[in-house]
Amino acid sequence: MTTQHDLFDSVKEQTILTQIAALSGWDALTGMPKDAGHFRAEMDAYLAEKLFQVSTGSARKKILEDLEADDSSLDSLGHLVLQKARKDFDMTGNIPEQDFIAFQKTLSEAQDFWARAREANDYKVYQPYLERIISYLKQFIPLWQKNEKTPYDVLLNQYEPGLTVEKLDAVFDQVKNGITTLRHKLSANDSIPNDEFLSRKVTKVQQSKYAMAAAQRLGYKLNKGRLDDTIHPFMEALNRDDARITTRWDENNFQMAVLGILHEAGHGLFEQNVDSKYDDVRSVLPISMSIHESQSLFNEVMVGRSKEFWAVEYPKLQAIVAPTFDDINFDQFYQAWLKTEATLIRTEADPLTYPLHIIIRYEIEKAIFNDNVDISDLPALWNKKYKEYLGLEVPDDLTGILQDIHWAGGSFGYFPSYALGHLYAAQFRATMTKTLDFKAIFESGDYSPIFEWRKEHVWQYGGAVDPNKVLEDATGEPLNPQYWLDFVNGLYENFK
Amino acid sequence: MTTQHDLFDSVKEQTILTQIAALSGWDALTGMPKDAGHFRAEMDAYLAEKLFQVSTGSARKKILEDLEADDSSLDSLGHLVLQKARKDFDMTGNIPEQDFIAFQKTLSEAQDFWARAREANDYKVYQPYLERIISYLKQFIPLWQKNEKTPYDVLLNQYEPGLTVEKLDAVFDQVKNGITTLRHKLSANDSIPNDEFLSRKVTKVQQSKYAMAAAQRLGYKLNKGRLDDTIHPFMEALNRDDARITTRWDENNFQMAVLGILHEAGHGLFEQNVDSKYDDVRSVLPISMSIHESQSLFNEVMVGRSKEFWAVEYPKLQAIVAPTFDDINFDQFYQAWLKTEATLIRTEADPLTYPLHIIIRYEIEKAIFNDNVDISDLPALWNKKYKEYLGLEVPDDLTGILQDIHWAGGSFGYFPSYALGHLYAAQFRATMTKTLDFKAIFESGDYSPIFEWRKEHVWQYGGAVDPNKVLEDATGEPLNPQYWLDFVNGLYENFK
Numbered sequence: 001m002t003t004q005h006d007l008f009d010s011v012k013e014q015t016i017l018t019q020i021a022a023l024s025g026w027d028a029l030t031g032m033p034k035d036a037g038h039f040r041a042e043m044d045a046y047l048a049e050k051l052f053q054v055s056t057g058s059a060r061k062k063i064l065e066d067l068e069a070d071d072s073s074l075d076s077l078g079h080l081v082l083q084k085a086r087k088d089f090d091m092t093g094n095i096p097e098q099d100f101i102a103f104q105k106t107l108s109e110a111q112d113f114w115a116r117a118r119e120a121n122d123y124k125v126y127q128p129y130l131e132r133i134i135s136y137l138k139q140f141i142p143l144w145q146k147n148e149k150t151p152y153d154v155l156l157n158q159y160e161p162g163l164t165v166e167k168l169d170a171v172f173d174q175v176k177n178g179i180t181t182l183r184h185k186l187s188a189n190d191s192i193p194n195d196e197f198l199s200r201k202v203t204k205v206q207q208s209k210y211a212m213a214a215a216q217r218l219g220y221k222l223n224k225g226r227l228d229d230t231i232h233p234f235m236e237a238l239n240r241d242d243a244r245i246t247t248r249w250d251e252n253n254f255q256m257a258v259l260g261i262l263h264e265a266g267h268g269l270f271e272q273n274v275d276s277k278y279d280d281v282r283s284v285l286p287i288s289m290s291i292h293e294s295q296s297l298f299n300e301v302m303v304g305r306s307k308e309f310w311a312v313e314y315p316k317l318q319a320i321v322a323p324t325f326d327d328i329n330f331d332q333f334y335q336a337w338l339k340t341e342a343t344l345i346r347t348e349a350d351p352l353t354y355p356l357h358i359i360i361r362y363e364i365e366k367a368i369f370n371d372n373v374d375i376s377d378l379p380a381l382w383n384k385k386y387k388e389y390l391g392l393e394v395p396d397d398l399t400g401i402l403q404d405i406h407w408a409g410g411s412f413g414y415f416p417s418y419a420l421g422h423l424y425a426a427q428f429r430a431t432m433t434k435t436l437d438f439k440a441i442f443e444s445g446d447y448s449p450i451f452e453w454r455k456e457h458v459w460q461y462g463g464a465v466d467p468n469k470v471l472e473d474a475t476g477e478p479l480n481p482q483y484w485l486d487f488v489n490g491l492y493e494n495f496k
Numbered sequence: 497m498t499t500q501h502d503l504f505d506s507v508k509e510q511t512i513l514t515q516i517a518a519l520s521g522w523d524a525l526t527g528m529p530k531d532a533g534h535f536r537a538e539m540d541a542y543l544a545e546k547l548f549q550v551s552t553g554s555a556r557k558k559i560l561e562d563l564e565a566d567d568s569s570l571d572s573l574g575h576l577v578l579q580k581a582r583k584d585f586d587m588t589g590n591i592p593e594q595d596f597i598a599f600q601k602t603l604s605e606a607q608d609f610w611a612r613a614r615e616a617n618d619y620k621v622y623q624p625y626l627e628r629i630i631s632y633l634k635q636f637i638p639l640w641q642k643n644e645k646t647p648y649d650v651l652l653n654q655y656e657p658g659l660t661v662e663k664l665d666a667v668f669d670q671v672k673n674g675i676t677t678l679r680h681k682l683s684a685n686d687s688i689p690n691d692e693f694l695s696r697k698v699t700k701v702q703q704s705k706y707a708m709a710a711a712q713r714l715g716y717k718l719n720k721g722r723l724d725d726t727i728h729p730f731m732e733a734l735n736r737d738d739a740r741i742t743t744r745w746d747e748n749n750f751q752m753a754v755l756g757i758l759h760e761a762g763h764g765l766f767e768q769n770v771d772s773k774y775d776d777v778r779s780v781l782p783i784s785m786s787i788h789e790s791q792s793l794f795n796e797v798m799v800g801r802s803k804e805f806w807a808v809e810y811p812k813l814q815a816i817v818a819p820t821f822d823d824i825n826f827d828q829f830y831q832a833w834l835k836t837e838a839t840l841i842r843t844e845a846d847p848l849t850y851p852l853h854i855i856i857r858y859e860i861e862k863a864i865f866n867d868n869v870d871i872s873d874l875p876a877l878w879n880k881k882y883k884e885y886l887g888l889e890v891p892d893d894l895t896g897i898l899q900d901i902h903w904a905g906g907s908f909g910y911f912p913s914y915a916l917g918h919l920y921a922a923q924f925r926a927t928m929t930k931t932l933d934f935k936a937i938f939e940s941g942d943y944s945p946i947f948e949w950r951k952e953h954v955w956q957y958g959g960a961v962d963p964n965k966v967l968e969d970a971t972g973e974p975l976n977p978q979y980w981l982d983f984v985n986g987l988y989e990n991f992k
Contacts, residue, residue: 228527
């Protein structure tokens with residue numbers, strides 16, 4: 001007889017394989033010798049095949065079917081794991097195997113041709129592969145569709161349970177209008193803060209010393225993590241006791257690594273503080289991107305751009321880099337720290353304009369899947385929106401539509417999570433400030449009340465509770481973008 | 497019908513699993529966060545179980561039996577792989593499963609109690625576990641025994657094909673006498689070189705800069721390797737394009753890391769230069785310890801202690817650490833570099849006395865397995881031999897019998913490989929000097945003729961050819977310890 005024990009055994013194997021794949025992925029992006037890529041590709045393909053077998057093979061299928069027919073052995077976690085394992089199974093299990101394999105191959109080619117297109121600075125090199133990916137997805141959507149209203153809703157729902165075009169349209173409209181109004185106000189103010197000192201030389205050692213100390217004050221633990229260098233920073237968690245962060249360095253732009261480390265440490269904090277009861281079943285309870293990002297952005301923006309934090313932290317930074325900023329007082333520092341400016345590149349955007357980059361991608365993805373826009377028209381569409389929302393002329397594909405790898409990896413419906421992360425973070429913060437005095441907490445030097453609130457209301461649940469429920473339970477209401485708008489308005493209110 | 501293809505598929509899976517285990521092992525000893533050990537133990541246990549299944553499971557058994565019955569599909573590599581896979585299979589396949597599992601459990605406990613015994617500085621804490629390991633091995637030896645003459649021969653043969661007590665007794669007698677004679681000569685010379693400057697501060701950055709440049713001049717490639725910090729230095733090769741070395745640092749003893757890095761880079765050189773035709777079957781063709789060690793020791797001793805090398809390298813080192821050694825001329829440097837002194841700890845021994853540490857362990861192991869000496873008598877035996885061979889009083893178990901982890905890991909018959917490594921290295925060097933002028937090569941700055949010789953005569957074969965055959969093919973004669981004695985005599989000839 002099949003019991004919860006069989007399900008958990010199978011999911012534990014999946015969890016261990018996921019952990020191995022995470023170690024390999026981290027290593028490949030931090031220190032793997034350059035020539036070893038071809039051997040690593042074989043190893044990763046083997047792991048992917050094993051993971052596929054475990055999560056969609058006949059043994060898993062039988063376990064799911066048996067337990068769906070007789071769930072008497074399941075406790076509440078068992079029910080959840082069954083439901084999540086079924087969802088994963090259906091994601092690939094509903095697709096004919098040869099289509100799935102062909103799709104994977106297309107993704108791998110597309111990423112290669114995305115890189116070549118970037119080298120050639122020419123979208124057309126990559127366009128045929130993007131077309132094939134989209135065409136596969138349009139073929140798969142009906143196989144995935146349950147009660148979602150539009151094709152794009154199916155994709156949104158995969159990354160963020162319950163998210164719909166209807167909801168997002170309303171949320172993003174409100175955000176777009178709010179940003180536009182605020183940017184208008186700011187542009188009327190013609191004094192530009194002097195931020196030349198932000199490019200003064202701060203050594204990697206100094207940057208690391210300050211940023212890692214700050215990350216640890218916010219609760220990131222080095223006995224459960226580490227910091228490595230990489231090209232595109234990320235956090236990789238093998239498990240809750242091994243959540244590694246990475247960064248890149250620019251000795252003439254210390255802001256990048258400081259905010260980057262706070263950001264990745266926010267992801268790490270989440271992983272380090274998931275309840276241990278989910279250890280074995282972690283692989284079917286991945287943390288949704290939106291809420292994960294809400295925690296990295298909480299660190300980076302809600303804390304890392306706030307005046308009360310820097311009022312306390314700036315002297316610590318000054319001391320570590322002394323005498324580099326001895327002539328810059330706090331007001332000068334903070335004005336420069338907050339400086340906002342529209343950019344062409346999403347990953348370089350400031351907290352105010354960032355959501356506009358996401359909204360542009362969202363609108364294009366919606367046009368692709370719901371309005372069947374022609375794929376050859378995407379660059380023009382992209383450039384038009386950058387002009388309209390950010391006031392920027394896109395000079396070429398490289399700084400335009402070719403900047404993100406996501407679509408080449410088949411990730412459509414994923415971008416909105418980044419914006420949701422910002423909105424969730426602000427809503428959490430608004431609730432926290434009802435009971436926590438951030439200014440007093442930072443001044444006390446003991447940041448643990450903030451840590452404890454986040455652990456209790458967000459982190460402990462890992463991926464076991466859907467993000468919209470975590471948000472509602474923690475804040476008492478569903479997603480409300482007004483909190484974010486209030487936050488950025490507050491941030492830039494006294495901006496000179 | 498079972499063909500070579502099936503065998504190679506199965507061995508390739510084993511190779512990939514071995515590679516994953518190597519990555520995990522490297523990570524655990526270099527950068528894994530401290531708290532992550534319990535998760536890593538689960539992951540490693542999973543990998544060990546998979547490896548065990550692949551290499552000793554029923555599928556492998558059938559492949560071996562089918563191909564032994566009909567080998568018509570095998571080419572010459574196929575024959576070799578079949579033979580090696582069979583040997584691996586029999587190592588565990590001949591042991592009843594419950595005994596094998598109990599033995600593994602004992603090993604894991606023994607390592608724990610070895611560590612506790614070290615903390616307590618008391619052999620007795622560990623003795624019962626050592627007894628159980630030895631008793632298991634005595635039970636397994638008859639199951640492994642083919643035509644080996646004595647029980648200990650069975651163990652020796654597992655690490656070094658064809659090695660016997662008879663051969664080793666003769667070799668080690670010659671070595672022991674040779675060292676004793678030379679040490680006598682040296683002790684008559686009462687001037688002790690001044691080596692205080694070896695403890696002058698050399699920063700980690702300087703040490704790394706010099707040692708890695710030297711390792712690369714000897715051919716170690718960083719696009720197929722990397723250097724990390726660790727506690728007990730090692731080389732870990734995932735594959736020939738990913739052979740990672742590690743070191744530890746002491747800013748007041750730069751000799752340790754310089755020689756250590758040369759040593760580990762020697763292991764790395766071997767792995768980086770194995771012929772690509774063995775890539776997929778690497779897991780059943782591991783490189784024997786003795787010949788592996790011959791290459792690390794070639795770097796460390798044959799090169800790294802030689803006058804002709806340092807005559808060229810010392811100015812490079814001086815330049816990197818300037819002005820630290822500006823007042824030390826080459827003769828002063830080299831006299832100190834070669835200083836010999838008996839030590840209690842094997843891993844701190846100089847090249848002259850090192851083999852005596854091994855000979856002591858060899859004689860004790862032989863006494864255990866061939867003469868059934870009482871395990872409670874081992875410390876007394878140990879201490880007696882250190883007094884007799886090295887003239888040292890062993891003050892306690894920690895600096896005596898508890899210094900090595902090997903026996904707690906079940907490795908008996910392994911220590912002689914370390915000594916063989918020294919002897920092989922010297923014999924290779926003696927042959928090389930017939931056609932290569934080391935002095936001229938080092939002076940030219942292009943060390944590649946040495947690299948090419950080692951690649952052609954040693955490295956390319958990986959573990960496909962037995963070490964004694966590699967040695968004989970390369971040097972024209974079987975193991976002859978006189979080359980090593982000649983080398984150390986030459987080294988210390990003009991020693992003041």
